[in-house]
Amino acid sequence: MQAREQWMERILSDLMVDIQNLTFSRGERLIYDGMSMQVKRGQVTAIMGPSGIGKTTLLKLIGGQLKPERGDILYQGRSIPKMSRAELYQTRKSMSMLFQSGALFSEMTVFDNVAFPIREHTKLPETLIRTMVLMKLEAVGLRGARDLMPSELSGGMARRAALARAIALDPQLIMYDEPFAGQDPISMGIVVKLIRELNNALGLTSIVVSHDVPEVMSIADYVYVVAEKHVIGEGTPEQLRQHASPLVQQFLKGEADGAVPFHFKAAPYADELMELL
Amino acid sequence: MFVNRLQRLGADTIQTVAGLGRATLMLIGAVFGKPDVRKGFPLLIKQLYVVGVLSLLIIVVSGLFIGMVLGLQGYTVLVKFGAEGMLGPLVALSLLRELGPVVTALLFAGRAGSALTAEIGLMKATEQISSMEMMAVDPLRRIIAPRFWAGVISMPLLAVVFTAVGILGGHLVGVDWLGVDAGSYWSAMQANVDLYQDVFNGIIKSIVFAFVVMAIALHKGFDAVPTSEGIAKATTETVVTASLAVLAFDFVLTALMFGG
Numbered sequence: 001m002q003a004r005e006q007w008m009e010r011i012l013s014d015l016m017v018d019i020q021n022l023t024f025s026r027g028e029r030l031i032y033d034g035m036s037m038q039v040k041r042g043q044v045t046a047i048m049g050p051s052g053i054g055k056t057t058l059l060k061l062i063g064g065q066l067k068p069e070r071g072d073i074l075y076q077g078r079s080i081p082k083m084s085r086a087e088l089y090q091t092r093k094s095m096s097m098l099f100q101s102g103a104l105f106s107e108m109t110v111f112d113n114v115a116f117p118i119r120e121h122t123k124l125p126e127t128l129i130r131t132m133v134l135m136k137l138e139a140v141g142l143r144g145a146r147d148l149m150p151s152e153l154s155g156g157m158a159r160r161a162a163l164a165r166a167i168a169l170d171p172q173l174i175m176y177d178e179p180f181a182g183q184d185p186i187s188m189g190i191v192v193k194l195i196r197e198l199n200n201a202l203g204l205t206s207i208v209v210s211h212d213v214p215e216v217m218s219i220a221d222y223v224y225v226v227a228e229k230h231v232i233g234e235g236t237p238e239q240l241r242q243h244a245s246p247l248v249q250q251f252l253k254g255e256a257d258g259a260v261p262f263h264f265k266a267a268p269y270a271d272e273l274m275e276l277l
Numbered sequence: 278m279f280v281n282r283l284q285r286l287g288a289d290t291i292q293t294v295a296g297l298g299r300a301t302l303m304l305i306g307a308v309f310g311k312p313d314v315r316k317g318f319p320l321l322i323k324q325l326y327v328v329g330v331l332s333l334l335i336i337v338v339s340g341l342f343i344g345m346v347l348g349l350q351g352y353t354v355l356v357k358f359g360a361e362g363m364l365g366p367l368v369a370l371s372l373l374r375e376l377g378p379v380v381t382a383l384l385f386a387g388r389a390g391s392a393l394t395a396e397i398g399l400m401k402a403t404e405q406i407s408s409m410e411m412m413a414v415d416p417l418r419r420i421i422a423p424r425f426w427a428g429v430i431s432m433p434l435l436a437v438v439f440t441a442v443g444i445l446g447g448h449l450v451g452v453d454w455l456g457v458d459a460g461s462y463w464s465a466m467q468a469n470v471d472l473y474q475d476v477f478n479g480i481i482k483s484i485v486f487a488f489v490v491m492a493i494a495l496h497k498g499f500d501a502v503p504t505s506e507g508i509a510k511a512t513t514e515t516v517v518t519a520s521l522a523v524l525a526f527d528f529v530l531t532a533l534m535f536g537g
Binding site (some may be wrong): 090100104119 | 316410411414415481
């Protein structure tokens with residue numbers, strides 16, 4: 001009885017993802033050292049940080065493609081790293097991830113790409129699948145491009161098509177990996193609008209991993225700034241702008257030198273120049 | 278110095294064993310996974326076309342030339358002993374027992390194996406495999422299994438085609454060009470070729486080679502470092518490793534089947 005109550009509590013809690021004391025390293029390199037963060041249901045949570053700090057790695061950890069060394073990742077109250085393979089696959093049906101490159105299947109048309117998860121996981125008749133796919137494509141403005149192959153799409157269109165595929169099965173959680181990187185201003189504007197609107201219209205929970213400060217600050221409900229293996233600052237965009245940490249301020253304002261030094265770690269300049277003399 | 282070398286040896290050994298382990302796990306996942314006929318069958322048909330039918334031309338052309346060379350070389354030797362009537366069995370037995378399965382496997386590794394490695398490596402580099410996993414679709418079952426089975430089904434068939442065309446090539450040179458009696462070409466062949474000892478053993482060889490080549494090609498692709506150099510390296514390794522493995526297995530199988 002008590003177990004059941006605990007279970008109900010977890011289901012009803014408003015935490016979608018709860019990362020507790022996460023430690024993870026790749027080879028010799030420590031990427032996260034006891035990091036914690038929470039993602040609330042129904043919100044757009046952004047994770048920002050300089051390149052190369054393993055933001056994509058974090059999404060793969062949440063998706064269960066990588067396992068943490070220590071710490072836990074709870075998804076709707078259930079531990080992702082402790083799940084069996086079958087449970088993990090079952091859980092993944094309720095989450096979805098938009099990869100930086102879009103990762104559309106290159107041998108299928110846009111239509112078949114969007115239809116892929118529906119065909120794999122349901123036994124719906126083809127007429128109904130057609131309707132669903134057209135609805136998803138309409139939502140990202142690509143209904144007219146349904147017969148194109150991924151190689152015929154521009155970068156921005158590929159990402160929108162991938163977004164249509166990501167929402168094909170109406171997931172509860174959607175993770176965006178650098179959705180703004182390498183986009184022209186117009187398609188960037190479209191993606192910003194889509195992330196916010198989809199989150200509100202479909203009642204999704206979104207995690208956006210990015211280093212594009214203005215775009216993130218404009219759509220996120222809550223922001224984590226990650227650097228040096230930890231969360232160095234968190235809060236609503238408004239709170240972050242007032243944040244005391246010089247590192248956070250340097251990141252938000254994009255200053256070249258500051259708490260994060262401009263120079264990669266090296267021996268003193270004068271010493272190295274004099275070495276050969 | 279010595280310790281360093283020992284360390285490197287140890288690291289290489291661990292890497293090799295770990296690689297073999299990953300390959301075996303992948304193979305088990307692909308081969309013994311519960312098949313889904315409704316979704317799997319169309320995928321298999323498509324791969325049979327890509328892997329099998331598209332390899333047909335190179336197999337037929339190579340088979341023809343190998344048969345013709347066998348006919349020519351065999352004739353020049355046999356005619357010295359006045360035994361050109363034995364040209365039929367010579368061509369047929371060489372092809373059935375050795376050249377058919379082996380050359381088919383080598384050509385297959387070069388034509389289809391390298392293509393599969395590159396395809397899967399590129400899928401990995403463009404995150405298609407990762408995104409499939411995130412969509413809760415097992416890439417082993419969706420991508421690896423149909424390709425594996427397509428290879429295992431088509432390679433023995435290709436070897437049979439290769440052998441048949443080769444025998445016709447031998448006929449073309451030996452009978453039509455050099456004037457060996459057509460009746461003795463066929464009848465000596467019929468008298469000297471044994472269904473179990475020669476035909477079936479050849480097919481068994483071919484099935485074993487198919488497992489080896491496909492396992493290597495798919496594993497190299499799935500395990501490739503997802504960069505352009507990584508894929509280039511994986512593709513080369515597929516051809517080299519698969520060819521060597523085929524030749525090594527050929528010796529072992531020949532020793533088991535025909536030795537003693």
